[in-house]
Structures are given as structure tokens and as C-alpha cells.
Amino acid sequence: MNEEMLKIYETKEKHSGKWKKGGLHGFFRRKSAWLLHIGASGCNGCSIEIVAALSPKYDVERFGILAKGSPRHADILVVEGPVNAKMKERLLAIYQQMPNPKYVIAYGACPISKGVFYDSYNVVGPLDKILPVDVYVPGCPPRPEALINAIVKVMERM
Numbered sequence: 001m002n003e004e005m006l007k008i009y010e011t012k013e014k015h016s017g018k019w020k021k022g023g024l025h026g027f028f029r030r031k032s033a034w035l036l037h038i039g040a041s042g043c044n045g046c047s048i049e050i051v052a053a054l055s056p057k058y059d060v061e062r063f064g065i066l067a068k069g070s071p072r073h074a075d076i077l078v079v080e081g082p083v084n085a086k087m088k089e090r091l092l093a094i095y096q097q098m099p100n101p102k103y104v105i106a107y108g109a110c111p112i113s114k115g116v117f118y119d120s121y122n123v124v125g126p127l128d129k130i131l132p133v134d135v136y137v138p139g140c141p142p143r144p145e146a147l148i149n150a151i152v153k154v155m156e157r158m
């Protein structure tokens, strides 16, 4: 996109009252929120709901929401499952590889409060003791619509 087009977008956004703290970069990020889904040793219940949310039934790609396979391409990290000792190091490494600004969604009871694994010997969560969580999605498992709602909440911060 050339300089002139950037100026047009900038002016349009400012005058539409939609200008947010992310400025022009935020504007484009909101149009292409890419996410990385990490299962941190859960039961797969949440995984299935996340995959359902990204399926053609909900068609979130029309809003620019895409699942990516690399942390270097992702704006949003979606974590489900309780964080165990082994996954803690992996999560930190993945988070460090994501470009700034980056956002974290804790999806389900497990990353929020350890859920049904609360007294497991190797669970070191909750997630917000390891990573800065932006949006919490309670449930066991939460519905796909709850993930879409959480992504919209993250977009409002971009």
C-alpha cells in the first residue's frame, strides 16, 4: 500500500470516530486477527470447540480471523488446557516468538483456574501466572461463539 492510500485510510478512520490506540497498525490488525491455538495438556474438549469456531459453519475468515501454524505470524495466542510443568517452558518460548503487540486468550476453566486438574501434581497454572492474559473465556468447554466473542474483545484493544 502506498503512502497516499495510507493517508486516506488514516483520515477516514480518524473522522469515522473509530480511531483507537493502535492507530493505523491497529486498524489493519483488526482486519486480520491471526491466532495460534495451543493445547496445554487439556482433555481435547476445548480443542474441538476451538476447531469448530474456525470451521465454515461460523466462517470467521470473512472477518480476517485465521488460524496460523507459526507464532511469528500470530497476533493472538489461544491457550486451552491446564498448563503443566513441561508446557510452561514451551508456552514461554512460543509467546516470545510472537511479534508485538500480542494478546492472550485463556480458553476454558483449565487455563483460568486449573479446572478439574486443580490438584494434579504437575500442573503449574493458572495461565495468568505465566503469561499476561487479556481475555478469559470460562466454561468446560466454552462454546465456539464464546471464542469468537473473545476475539472481538481482543480486536477492540488493537
Ligand code: SF4
Pocket (backbone or CB within 6 Å): 042, 043, 044, 045, 046, 047, 080, 081, 082, 107, 108, 109, 110, 111, 115, 116, 139, 140, 141, 142
Ligand atoms: S476446560 Fe474442560 S473441556 Fe477444556 S480442557 Fe479443561 S477439562 Fe477439557
